[in-house]
Amino acid sequence: MLKKILPIFITIGFAYAQMDLTERGKQIFMKYNCNICHAPTDDAASVGPSLETIAVHYLGNERKLVDFLKGDAPPIIDPQRFMIMKPQLYKTKHMFEEDYRALAYYLTSVHKNQ
Numbered sequence: 480m481l482k483k484i485l486p487i488f489i490t491i492g493f494a495y496a497q498m499d500l501t502e503r504g505k506q507i508f509m510k511y512n513c514n515i516c517h518a519p520t521d522d523a524a525s526v527g528p529s530l531e532t533i534a535v536h537y538l539g540n541e542r543k544l545v546d547f548l549k550g551d552a553p554p555i556i557d558p559q560r561f562m563i564m565k566p567q568l569y570k571t572k573h574m575f576e577e578d579y580r581a582l583a584y585y586l587t588s589v590h591k592n593q
């Protein structure tokens with residue numbers, strides 16, 4: 480019996496943990512007003528790349544994204560317009576490790592939860 484239901488609990492628990500991470504990441508994203516320049520999809524006219532585009536470049540490479548947010552890695556999407564993004568990094572330069580994980584997860588989450 481336990482053998483049968485245990486995987487179900489593990490699956491639910493895992494899904495819940497991921498949801499939590501996305502939610503936390505979204506909170507940080509909104510708190511720092513990142514949404515002013517970053518829209519969810521490419522349809523909207525926005526100053527910065529959409530979360531869709533960010534996901535295309537960083538999905539599976541969240542470690543690199545965290546390095547970028549820490550100011551330790553160069554931009555890879557639109558280096559010519561980095562001067563607009565650069566001043567924003569002061570907001571993300573000194574966060575808790577867990578918050579980097581959440582923000583990076585959210586930034587690449589467009590297709591993760593569908």
Ligand code: HEC
Pocket residue numbers: 508511512513514515516517526527528533544547553554555556557558559560561562563564567570571582586
């Ligand atoms: C004033 C507008 C603006 C705000 C606010 C802003 N960004 Fe950006 N962002 C940009 C622009 C423009 C680019 C494109 C330049 C680049 O690729 O670095 C960019 C690029 C990025 C990239 C891609 C970096 C790469 O590899 O090229 C990430 C990730 C990102 N922003 C995250 C964030 C986060 C997180 C916040 C909130 C703390 C934020 N941005 C706030 C304008 C903004």
